[in-house]
Structures are given as structure tokens and as C-alpha cells.
Amino acid sequence: MIKELGLKKFQSDANGIYILSKIQIENIAEDFLKILAPKSLKNILPTPMGQIIWKLKKNYKLDFIFSKDLDQTDDGRKIFGEYRNKPPKIFLDKSFKIVERTGWKFIIAHEIGHYILHSNIKNRENIIKDTRDNLLKVNHQANKNEFDWIEWQANKFASALLLPKKTFLFSIDKLIASDIGYGYPHDYLFVDGQPCNLKTYWDIIAVLRSTFDLSEKIIRFRLIDLGKLKDERLYKKNTQDVLYNLMVKLFK
Numbered sequence: 001m002i003k004e005l006g007l008k009k010f011q012s013d014a015n016g017i018y019i020l021s022k023i024q025i026e027n028i029a030e031d032f033l034k035i036l037a038p039k040s041l042k043n044i045l046p047t048p049m050g051q052i053i054w055k056l057k058k059n060y061k062l063d064f065i066f067s068k069d070l071d072q073t074d075d076g077r078k079i080f081g082e083y084r085n086k087p088p089k090i091f092l093d094k095s096f097k098i099v100e101r102t103g104w105k106f107i108i109a110h111e112i113g114h115y116i117l118h119s120n121i122k123n124r125e126n127i128i129k130d131t132r133d134n135l136l137k138v139n140h141q142a143n144k145n146e147f148d149w150i151e152w153q154a155n156k157f158a159s160a161l162l163l164p165k166k167t168f169l170f171s172i173d174k175l176i177a178s179d180i181g182y183g184y185p186h187d188y189l190f191v192d193g194q195p196c197n198l199k200t201y202w203d204i205i206a207v208l209r210s211t212f213d214l215s216e217k218i219i220r221f222r223l224i225d226l227g228k229l230k231d232e233r234l235y236k237k238n239t240q241d242v243l244y245n246l247m248v249k250l251f252k
């Protein structure tokens with residue numbers, strides 16, 4: 001997969017961690033979808049995680065285990081997901097029921113991000129244990145160590161996989177231009193305390209939720225990340241704080 005995605009062309013640091021920008025991660029996620037679920041780049045539909053998991057199992061010998069209690073880290077934090085390198089395996093804690101539309105898709109997408117981007121890291125344990133803290137690394141600038149850095153990369157990959165930039169932006173623009181947002185004065189979603197703006201906001205979020213089969217929090221996360229949501233109710237907080245708080249709610 002690493003070869004297919006042409007990752008070797010990217011620079012990496014002394015420990016084999018690729019030095020990647022947000023845009024480069026977007027492009028890697030898009031190339032990944034081209035190989036495993038090309039329809040999701042052309043049609044407006046949820047990223048077919050079941051199909052992706054099945055193909056990764058069958059064609060790339062990446063194993064998935066959903067039935068294990070992943071327990072806690074040594075310092076008492078609950079482990080939600082895990083990536084083991086040798087042989088490659090992804091674990092999802094059994095408390096996440098696949099049928100429920102909670103954070104499971106994000107965790108699996110995050111672990112796939114580790115598989116794609118972090119299989120060749122040197123001088124590290126071959127197991128990445130993901131607690132809530134790891135799934136909250138949304139601020140690139142604040143990342144001070146390699147651990148933060150790889151978690152940030154996996155999170156960027158996950159949101160780009162679940163909500164592909166092209167189809168997601170197309171959907172927003174279409175919704176804003178539709179009857180729901182008729183006469184909308186912005187090319188992004190705007191919300192403040194006014195009832196009419198709140199109504200438009202919730203109507204558009206509801207359509208996006210059902211279109212992409214994801215929770216409101218993941219949709220909001222991606223909207224803010226792509227600069228497509230201005231929430232005046234949060235005007236005092238900066239974007240990274242808003243993203244962080246959303247992820248806290250998602251994995252509480």
C-alpha cells in the first residue's frame with residue numbers, strides 16, 4: 001500500500017516519520033480512496049468503511065479485531081483503538097458497537113491512518129495504543145513531540161477519509177445554494193443565536209449527517225477544519241479550541 005500510494009517520495013525524519021502537510025495528507029487519503037473506494041470520490045455517499053475494511057483484509061493482509069476489551073494504559077486511560085505493526089492489525093475496543101453511529105468510524109479511520117503513514121517508524125514500540133487524548137490532537141502548531149505529530153497525522157487522515165474534501169465541499173456548496181440556504185449571503189455556513197440562522201444551520205447539518213452517515217460532531221469538525229463554518233456563538237474561542245472541544249464531546 002505504501003508503494004502504491006507513492007509515500008516513499010516524501011521526506012521523513014531520522015525515525016522514519018513522514019514530514020507531511022495537511023494538504024499532502026488530504027492527497028494521500030484521496031489516493032487511498034481511489035484504490036479502495038473510488039466511487040466515494042465521484043458520488044455523494046458515505047465512505048464505505050465496511051468495503052474498505054474487507055479489501056484491506058483480503059488484499060493487504062491487514063487484520064481487524066472488534067471483539068477485544070482493550071483495557072487501559074498503565075496510567076489508567078481507556079484504550080479505544082490500537083494499531084499493531086507486526087503483523088499489521090487494527091483493534092477497536094469492544095465497547096464500540098459497530099451498529100451505533102458513534103465514534104467507531106473515526107477510530108477505525110484513525111487506525112488506518114497509522115497503518116498507512118506509520119508502519120515504517122523506527123525506534124518505537126510496534127504498538128500504538130489510542131486513548132481519547134490521541135484522538136484529540138487537532139492542533140499542528142501545538143505539537144511538540146513525535147508522539148503528538150503522528151497522532152495529528154492520523155486524525156487528519158481520518159477526517160479526510162470519512163469526508164473527502166471534493167464531495168464534502170460540493171455538498172456544502174450545493175446545500176447553501178439550495179432552498180434551505182436560499183439567498184444565503186456567505187459561501188460558508190454561518191450560525192449565531194438568531195432563530196433563522198439556527199434553523200438553516202440545523203437543516204444543513206441534518207442533511208449532511210444523513211448523507212455521510214456520520215455524527216454531527218465529526219461533520220462540524222470537518223467544516224471548521226475546511227473553513228466552511230463560522231459559528232458566532234463561539235466567537236471568543238479560537239478554531240483549534242473549538243475543534244478540541246468537539247473531539248472531547250465525541251469521545252467522552
Ligand SMILES: [Zn+2]
Pocket residue numbers: 110114128129130134135150151154
Ligand atoms: Zn493514534
